[in-house]
């Protein structure tokens with residue numbers, strides 16, 4: 001991968017007030033918690049954390065993640081405990097604002113009420129970190145068990161929004177645009193994973209059919225100028241995770257990552273880790289990758305940080321305060 005950054009740039013990245021707006025809570029499971037459960041079984045650092053590791057395919061990655069997540073996330077208390085460690089990691093990186101999603105499938109797998117997962121994650125938010133919690137769901141999740149959950153989740157106290165997760169090439173089903181419309185009518189934010197494993201057409205679908213402006217990844221929009229134009233017109237934001245894209249082999253080399261072109265063309269991009277359990281990355285690593293691998297200047301990194309604050313679900317005074325703090329660096 002890319003060359004290391006200088007200590008001065010590392011220090012700059014560390015001091016920069018930052019956001020993380022694309023983070024799966026199950027995919028952020030702190031390894032130390034598994035080690036606590038079974039020190040022998042988890043004595044080695046995971047192979048997928050090594051710099052040049054590549055996942056063979058999305059299904060392998062997903063199976064590995066779910067297999068480990070199910071060993072830890074067995075009850076709401078476990079979400080609380082994991083979230084506490086995860087959020088402490090954010091504070092240690094000077095991150096002020098986090099959007100994280102839990103997967104609706106876990107409600108079905110484990111029989112845990114979604115409301116309790118939501119409340120456990122929210123109550124783990126420490127002072128100094130604003131946390132917004134989303135529920136993510138697969139394109140084909142409208143099952144007998146989840147149907148009533150999806151029908152009532154929009155009224156749950158403290159749910160910030162919904163996100164479309166999982167295998168991207170599945171077709172969009174009828175219930176999805178209706179739920180996305182209803183969510184916005186309830187004042188919730190809506191997101192969708194698109195333009196990662198499938199092409200620019202899925203970014204178009206997310207904007208035109210789902211009506212969302214918060215695209216998770218979105219990077220393959222680069223394959224179609226008309227979709228870039230559409231995203232600009234819609235004032236869309238791409239919550240990008242470059243190290244995830246390289247390790248899942250969506251992009252061969254970091255140096256070829258489209259975030260450089262997307263940013264230059266004026267698409268609002270933010271920076272996140274996606275699933276640090278499976279990639280061994282931190283938000284500071286993502287900034288370092290942009291600096292060393294894609295020649296982002298410190299001023300450009302400041303803009304990336306400000307982009308996160310620009311879309312944060314906070315009042316204008318808080319947004320202005322954070323933006324001024326970035327400008328002051």
Ligand SMILES: [Zn+2]
Nearest residue numbers: 022193216274
């Ligand atoms: Zn994701």
